[in-house]
Amino acid sequence: MNPALIVSLREGTLDSLLTGTPGFELGSDRRRAFLERLADLPVPERTLLDSFRVERGPRDVGPFSWSAEKAARRLSTDVLRRETRVRHLGAAFDEVVHSLTRLAGDPRTTRDLGSWLASLTPGALAMVRSRALHRAQLTLGVVARFSHPVTMTPADSYLSVTRSRWLLRGQRDAVIGDTDHRILLRVRPGSPSRSAVRGLRVDALIDTLVNPSGQAPARMVGVWPESGLVIGVEPALDDLRVAARDLLRAARLVSDSAHQNAA
Amino acid sequence: MTIIEQLLQPSPGLTHDIDADLRDVLSLGPATNPLVITPRLSPPRGVIELADSRRARLRGRLVEVWLSLWAARSGVRPTVKDLLDAAGVSDQYRDVVESFSSLDPDSRARLVADLRSHLSVLDGLLGAPSPSVAIDLDVRRRVVLAHGGGELRVRVDVVVSRQGQRGLLDVTTSPLDHQIEPLALTALADVAVGRRPTRVAQLSTATGDVHWIDVDDALLDLALATLRQRSEVA
Numbered sequence: 441m442n443p444a445l446i447v448s449l450r451e452g453t454l455d456s457l458l459t460g461t462p463g464f465e466l467g468s469d470r471r472r473a474f475l476e477r478l479a480d481l482p483v484p485e486r487t488l489l490d491s492f493r494v495e496r497g498p499r500d501v502g503p504f505s506w507s508a509e510k511a512a513r514r515l516s517t518d519v520l521r522r523e524t525r526v527r528h529l530g531a532a533f534d535e536v537v538h539s540l541t542r543l544a545g546d547p548r549t550t551r552d553l554g555s556w557l558a559s560l561t562p563g564a565l566a567m568v569r570s571r572a573l574h575r576a577q578l579t580l581g582v583v584a585r586f587s588h589p590v591t592m593t594p595a596d597s598y599l600s601v602t603r604s605r606w607l608l609r610g611q612r613d614a615v616i617g618d619t620d621h622r623i624l625l626r627v628r629p630g631s632p633s634r635s636a637v638r639g640l641r642v643d644a645l646i647d648t649l650v651n652p653s654g655q656a657p658a659r660m661v662g663v664w665p666e667s668g669l670v671i672g673v674e675p676a677l678d679d680l681r682v683a684a685r686d687l688l689r690a691a692r693l694v695s696d697s698a699h700q701n702a703a
Numbered sequence: 704m705t706i707i708e709q710l711l712q713p714s715p716g717l718t719h720d721i722d723a724d725l726r727d728v729l730s731l732g733p734a735t736n737p738l739v740i741t742p743r744l745s746p747p748r749g750v751i752e753l754a755d756s757r758r759a760r761l762r763g764r765l766v767e768v769w770l771s772l773w774a775a776r777s778g779v780r781p782t783v784k785d786l787l788d789a790a791g792v793s794d795q796y797r798d799v800v801e802s803f804s805s806l807d808p809d810s811r812a813r814l815v816a817d818l819r820s821h822l823s824v825l826d827g828l829l830g831a832p833s834p835s836v837a838i839d840l841d842v843r844r845r846v847v848l849a850h851g852g853g854e855l856r857v858r859v860d861v862v863v864s865r866q867g868q869r870g871l872l873d874v875t876t877s878p879l880d881h882q883i884e885p886l887a888l889t890a891l892a893d894v895a896v897g898r899r900p901t902r903v904a905q906l907s908t909a910t911g912d913v914h915w916i917d918v919d920d921a922l923l924d925l926a927l928a929t930l931r932q933r934s935e936v937a
Binding site: 448449450452485506507508509510526527530560561562563565566567568569570571573574578629631654666667668669 | 730768771772774775776779781782784785786787788789790791792793796797810834835837839840841842843844845866895896897898
């Protein structure tokens, strides 16, 4: 297993992480074996499985509900697709919220972001704005530190697991390089948790499973600009194996908990 | 001139080779027996009772919410109701709404009156943020120290930057104690992650006092000496 690289965020740190070899290729038999084991774990409804579940461990995640922090990641991505000049981010946020709330449904019957935003008071919306713009600025600050072109990803990578109700989500905020030699970037607020490395490996695994030829990213880089820390993971076969074990463990917890609730 | 503009005024800054200065004291790596060093040893004398009270803690948290809305330039001049609405949708501040609701009506009324006074001071000192100023809130630094296996942990309430100038601001709802060492350690933690702060300040929303200082070589020397001293004492 490749040791995770944990370094402080200094001048040139991020560029120095762009020297990885092309990503490891995970054979189709291994991919199939993992997905079949996952599909064998029953869940009663469509369930999202991602690095958040793994990092959170056995603590109950609970049913999904929107919050300023949860909305911030999606909104900041949308804002940055429209605008990358810091002083105009606020106007871009207003446009994004306007377009999302225009066709909003009733928040009591739908869980979509636009309906939730439309239901907020001015004070609550101001908090969402604060969180989204803060996140957008953090991301811009990180992207500006690379001397290579960085592409903001419009969405995470998703994989619906056949014969099951699991939906895998690999989180990523930006990508550097071409498909064979891609380096995925996650920008995160706060400080890394003790399981941050495991989370990054899980993101790398899901991105590998989504890739048609099973090619892993050359590197998965997590940046915590507020703490000045960078963690780089170069996923080899053993890293992906550990990530698969972590994902299956998290899935088993969710499955067991759903089973107990039903009983 | 607002405190934000004061923080962003040109200053002599640092001339030392910072990396060389810090190399023997700071390095990133696993701490075996972490001694946690924070800028303040203990709350300043006379404010312990205030800091301990539940109402004061709640007031401090609502001031943080106010800062979030201020930094987002949302155009809302927040009332206490706006602050509670804002706290209610944030994972970080949801407990504030529960704590506020659990206060008896008398305590709640006192908190609201007290909070209005603190917010009025903040509003006056910070002013509306200029679009050209980048603002970061609640910036936390954890710097692992090479000798002693310790860790310097710093939390900065407001970081403002504009064209190479960078100011760090600690906002407290208690009176100021005018010690320089906490400001020096705050600046050092920022320098240790590759930033170049130019000024560091502390602001009291209780009294309206502001204590600020240029980040220069002398301030960093003081911070390094304080770190060595605290490591040795421990």
